[in-house]
Amino acid sequence: MNGWRWLGACLLTSAAAFAQAEEKxxxxxxxDVRGKPFLDSETVGKLPQQAPVTVITRQGxxxxxxxxxxxxxxxxxxxxxxxPDPARNESSVASVFGAGRRGSSTATVTTGVRGFSEEDLKQAQPNPEExxxxxxxxxxxxxAAFAASGSLTPQNVPYFDAEGQPEGGKK
Structure with missing residues (x-):
C-alpha cells in the first residue's frame, strides 16, 4: 500500500510541474519590449531577433x-x-509517445488575434448611431474617381489616446 501512495504522489507532483511549465x-x-500591453506604452527594453524568451501570460x-x-x-x-532550430522543436511529451514522426500533414494552421477579452465581449452593447x-x-x-484623377495632397489625421483625445499630428 505504501508503494501506491508513493506512485500517486509522484504522479501528482509531475502533473503539477507539467501544468505550471512556462512556455519557451x-x-x-x-x-521593443513595452511596459504595458499598448503600442503607445513606454519601451522598457529591446530584444534582438531570435532572442530566447519565456512567456508569462497572454492578454488579447x-x-x-x-x-x-x-x-x-x-x-x-x-x-x-x-x-529557433526546427530540429529541436519536438516537446518531451510528444517524443515519449512518438508523435511528430509520421511525416508531413495537410493541415493548415491559422492564427487570429481579435484583441478582445471575454469580459469585453460579455459587456458589448450595439451602437447603431456610431x-x-x-x-x-x-x-x-x-x-474615389475624383481622388484618383486629381492632384490631392495627404492630410495629417491625429491619433487618439485612451481617453479619446487627439494626440496631435501623424506619428
Missing amino acids: GFTLRDL GWIQIKADKTQGWVRLLSVRLGN AKKMEGYAAGINS
Missing part, C-alpha cells in the same frame, strides 16, 4: 515575456514558441 519561445525580429494580442534582465509586453505574433456615422466615412464611386 524566441523573437521573430528585433523588438499581447504576451508578457521575460528574457535575461528584460520583462514586459510584446505583440503575440512577434514571438514563436519552441526553439455604425451609421462610420458608414458615412466610406468613399463612394464618385469620390
